Amino acid sequence: MNQLKTHHISHTGEGDFKCDVCDKTFFTKSRLKKHHVIHTGERNFKCEVCQKTFNQKSNLSTHSKIHTGEKKFKCDVCSKTFSMKASLKIHHVIHTGERNFKCEVCLKTFNQKSSLTAHSKIHTGERSCKCDVCGKKFFTNTHLKRHYVIHTGERNFKCEVCLKTFKLKSSLTAHAKIHTKERKFKCVVCIKTFFTKAHLETHHVIHTRERNFKCDVCLKTFSLKSNLTTHYKIHTREKSFKCSICLKEFYNKSYLATHSIIHTGEKNFKCEICFKSFYSKSGLRKHYLIHTGERNYKCDVCLKTFTLKSILTAHSRIHTGERNFKF
Structure with a gap:
């Protein structure tokens, strides 16, 4: 597909390639192919270090950086580093405060399109991600992954200070603030401070x-x-x-x-x-x-x-x- 046509459909929102399972449309055939593995469950890309499998080569490449420790993308505001440019971009809105994605039902705003998409399912009641172990359904694949570690017992995220291990990266991040004493979330009523937004x-x-x-x-x-x-x-x-x-x-x-x-x-x-x-x-x-x-x-x-x-x-x-x- 030439660049002009690709650019044009970014305005129309119309994709020429439709998934025959869920009817979602995509701009290119390659994107449709990547999407389709969600339905087939294929995970043909395996990490040689921990044997974890992925449905896309790009996801394997991103995951591999956990083992190599490679983080070449640095935030120019707080100097935090990331393994992916996309992760840096997502992080940057913390500093800009941009919330350009609005829910049409409750008008709540989000800094990421993916967050809005996940939130929207609260209104539709759609729980399309099912655990193949216990059958429980979730709004997003992220929520399903978080749930899945209950069954696997994996604790792949380790604190470098006290060596405590966690199932989720977010849990490790929240825990790490205990050592740094960082409490940047303040209650506007009683001024009490907290390590995470969720705790606030x-x-x-x-x-x-x-x-x-x-x-x-x-x-x-x-x-x-x-x-x-x-x-x-x-x-x-x-x-x-x-x-x-x-x-x-x-x-x-x-x-x-x-x-x-x-x-x-x-x-x-x-x-x-x-x-x-x-x-x-x-x-x-x-x-x-x-x-x-x-x-x-x-x-x-x-x-x-x-x-x-x-x-x-x-x-x-x-x-x-x-x-x-x-x-």
Whole structure:
């Protein structure tokens, strides 16, 4: 295809080559061919180092740089380096703040077209990426890949400081900030800072009190989807995570991790004010309220405030007369 024709269809958005499976159109036959392997599942390109397979040669080339450590593309703002020019381009919008891709349904904006495409499936309900192990479906291939490591147990991303390994690169990136002490995400309400945007968003519901996730069994509402997922297992009686030492079972992995410390005796979370150490991060957070004096949970009846939600719940029974505990 000549350059003029290729340029012209970038304006019309019309592709002459249509996929016979999903009807998606492409500008060139080569792009259609690359796309088609999504449906066939072919992975003919294998990494000679770790034996991982890929459906495109370009993906193998990109992956290989993980082993060679080659990162020749440098950001001219923060000097961060990347193995691909495309990755540098995606990274650069962090500095420019550009969000040129808008959802036509909810008007939310994104800095990448791929992010908009993934987001749009929330509105359409389309979950076209299916796990071949458990059959669970996902909006994007990225989400499917993240899920898949649950089955494979792969932990290919290692922290160079403490040698802890992770299943996802994003988890390693978030973890690394513990060592650098970098907390660039600040809450506009209470000025508290966080290592990642996800942690900030999770924290923010404390202030908004939004509870958009409802259990369809008991109608209890939650501020986070993860909390609803964990809660739902109470109804299904599903306890998928077992302690290898005492065989006790738990609803989610974090509960198991917290429990396991009982056996190891580790107390890795230390208060920066009084240096008291705790088994879990949640335990440290609860303790920290002693120093800050925060009392974010208010009784709707008598307006008394409390540091913890659990204390408010217990207090509320004074007004309702509810007695859930037998002695």
